[in-house]
Amino acid sequence: MAEQEQQEGHRSKDREVEVGAMTTEWQLEPGVASKLFDVFTVAGLRVDAIEPGRAMICSFTVPPRLTDASKRMHGGALASLVDLVGSAVFFAGGSPATGVSLEITISYLKAARANEEIEIDARVLGIGATTGCVTVEVRKKATGEVLAHGRHTKYLAVSSKL
Template sequence: MMDWQQLERDVSVKLFDAFTVAGLRVDAIEPGRAMICSFTVPPRLTDASKRMHGGALASLVDLVGTAVFFAGGSPVTGVSLEITISYLNAARANEELEIESRILSIGEKTGCVTVEIRNKATGEVIAHGRHTKYLAIVSSKL
């Protein structure tokens, strides 16, 4: 018997990954401290004026901010407690972005990172984010 709910979850995750972050490249990892990625803005993530959607930028802050916890030595990526993003400039279709994530702290139960998204050619800051996560391993009673 097919588990339709599991199939729907699997397809949703694969669709989200393919739609939002296909093409994300890891350029450098500084163990215990930071990670730098590159991403070329695909036209599918832009609006009518060819500017990247804020939600797509938020996804980059979330995903790259989460991944850097592994570089910091955390065995888990945890659950988001807070994400704040300052949108400073527009990224446009086909521009290459550099996403730098730095660990601010990793404690027993929580961790916090910053994520800066820049235009790779000009160095102009597109967005700056801060991501706090609950890192303790929890078991569900569900």
């Protein structure tokens, strides 16, 4: 029993060293960690259409790395897509910046599965002097069935000292 505990302790310590080394490596260059996150989350995202001034439609095949044990897309991964595509559509709406999120709400209706193609449809509701709001709908590409509906409000006044 003591030998087994000792082996598990070594494995745990080895894992800590491995994770620690990876973390240190990614922290050496400013901004690299966020680039890793973006690539991990949205690698494979394709922009299908941009309607200047108001909308953007993207396609995405759900990779197994973004699914849970039951092979359904993880809610956090879907939230990241709503955040990133919702932010990008501000450019289509004419905003010079993507701003800072004030509120993101997501209604999860159904789950996408690993290797299933989904469509992300982001539309500008309005862009004012300091804030803007978009909606993001996520659907199964094959059937049009709505998987999630999000709303993203952002503070856009980048010159502010807030």
